[in-house]
Amino acid sequence: MxxxxxxxxxxxxxxxxxxxxxxxxxxxxxxxxxxxxxxxxxxxxxxxxxxxxxxxxxxxxxxxxxxxxxxxxxxxxxxxxxxxxxxxxxxxxxxxxxxxxxxxxxxxxxxxxxxxxxxxxxxNQTIPDKCGRPYTTEQVLTNKANDKLSCPLTQHIRIVDNYTIQWYKDCKPIKNSNPQRGRFMTYEEKLLIKDVCPEDNGSYTCTMTFNLEGHRGRISETIDGAVKMLYSLDPLVDEPLNDSVKADLGFPLRKKCRAFVPGLGEHTETLIWMAEWTFISENNSYDIYQEPQIERRDKEGVWLERLLNFPVVKEEYLYINYTCHVWSYREYRSAYFTLLPTDSKNLLPIWILLTGLLMFTGSAFIYRRFKIDIVLMFRRMFPFLYTNTDSDGKVYDAYVTYPSLFGGEVSGEAEMFALHMLPQFLEGKCGYKLFILGRDSLPGQAIVDAVEESIQASRRLILVYSGTTFCSRGHSDKDSPVEAWQSFERQTAMHRTLLEGSLQVILVELEEITPTQLAFFPESVLHLRRRQGAICWWKSSRVRRNRGLKCGGCREMNEGEDRRGELASASVFSPSLSSSSRFWKELRYYMPVRGKRMSCPERTAC
Structure with missing residues (x-):
């Protein structure tokens, strides 16, 4: 040394x-x-x-x-x-x-x-005859509505071992009542109040009694519950009635939208007509227009009305949903009507519409079912239509990140896939250039620099994971060095993907994921998985992985169970590297297009 x-x-x-x-x-x-x-x-x-x-x-x-x-x-x-x-x-x-x-x-x-x-x-010293705390926060309750108060101890709740919360109003304990009968009900750290009234004004205190590492303690927070007397509740649409209206071609038509908004005081309520999702103008020179909004207030609230005018009903106005949208301070509601012809001679447009709809649905189904095959075939037949990626300043087509070996915790399946199968197919058969940390990084280069520079120089990032990849987050307060840089890889990639939008991530799922395992996934990975989906290797496997392994017990498996997992996983990687495999087609679909420089022979189908 x-x-x-x-x-x-x-x-x-x-x-x-x-x-x-x-x-x-x-x-x-x-x-x-x-x-x-x-x-x-x-x-x-x-x-x-x-x-x-x-x-x-x-x-x-x-x-x-x-x-x-x-x-x-x-x-x-x-x-x-x-x-x-x-x-x-x-x-x-x-x-x-x-x-x-x-x-x-x-x-x-x-x-x-x-x-x-x-x-x-x-x-602060407590005030005699006062159970509240000297420093309070204010939360607003809406009169005549169902509302809630939230205890400001959420941060404390996440840390303690266990806890109970008791609510008080003006120093008197609030009992949790039957939702069907009582007005007060507690749910987690919230106090739900049914049919708020002026008498609900007052001081509310939430007291949390908890245990933490053998210590028993108590924390309280006081809330000033202020009932807002001027209120606006959920709109009630009186008409239209979500039905159809028949009209004669060449004649005028008027249709009213009428809604009631319960409330007290001056509030802004809005009512408008839209054709599907297209706003209808108030200019009466248009073929279809809506008249100005009319308001009529009474002691219970406000009535809103607006007329929709068709000076002359034309054929192109038929079979369209005309929707009335109503907004209040608290909520939004809508209702619609569909304009239909009155006589049978107008059945022809219906058949044309249905035929067109059927053809569109069939075309959409065919495209959805064979989308990947169609796109790959188009790339192969017309490569000159795509821009050459050599001039975009990137060095690698994809950066590959995967759970690797460390300290005897074997991720051999992911290693085999990332270090052998991916390069063998993408580099050997399709001519892509991959970066794999440890394989392509320079000796002695800092891992952080290698990760940041290589991700920046890559057009895609391939994230390979299994059901147990993120399990360790639930068992250790301190990550291992390998887990730390793998987490850094993910964080860097997610930052460029979700915040900068400069990188596209391809999720590769090696085995079927159970709900228990999903609970351990990072929120960024779950968001991408929900938004774009994952390419599932396990669907193309001849034998699916034994799903007995759960994240809750990923550190408690004995050596015999590990051995059986290795034997079972051997069959997971038995599918060939045939380019006609559904998995490899999906992967090639999400990889960058190489443009006219790309000239894979027909046998590789890249």
């Missing part, structure tokens, strides 16, 4: 273990946390350090240590029975006393420096 490595090693240990150096230690100061924490004696308080963030340091690859200090004594806070629990970036203080008020400093140390931030805890 040379001197530079020894210096880095000892400096890392020194930085990450030197808690006694808080006083006088030179750290980059991020000032005070914007959100103050308020509490009262006897309650618990949660302080959160926001320095573990990408804009402060790269916590995914840089080792770090978090310490909390009381600014009064500069003594490091550690777990103290009945009083303090430290959970990384979160500091819990139980059984608050007035003396606990003050500044609490969070310090994060890395081998390259340290960062600090102050959190302020404000402790």
């Amino acid at each position: 040379d001197l530079s490595h020894m210096w880095f090693y000892f400096f890392s240990i020194f930085c990450l273990t030197g808690s006694s150096r808080a006083v006088g230690e030179f750290c980059k100061d991020y000032g005070e946390e914007f959100d103050r924490v308020f509490s009262v004696p006897g309650d618990a308080a949660m302080l959160n350090c926001t320095l573990r963030a990408p804009n402060v340091f790269n916590y995914t690859i840089v080792p770090y240590n978090i310490s909390w200090y009381n600014s009064k004594t500069w003594r490091e806070l550690t777990r103290e029975k009945g009083k303090v629990v430290v959970q990384g970036t979160t500091l819990w203080i139980f059984n608050i006393e007035m003396e606990d008020a003050g500044y609490y400093v969070c310090i994060i140390r890395t081998p390259y420096g340290c960062f600090k931030q102050s959190n302020i805890l404000i402790v």
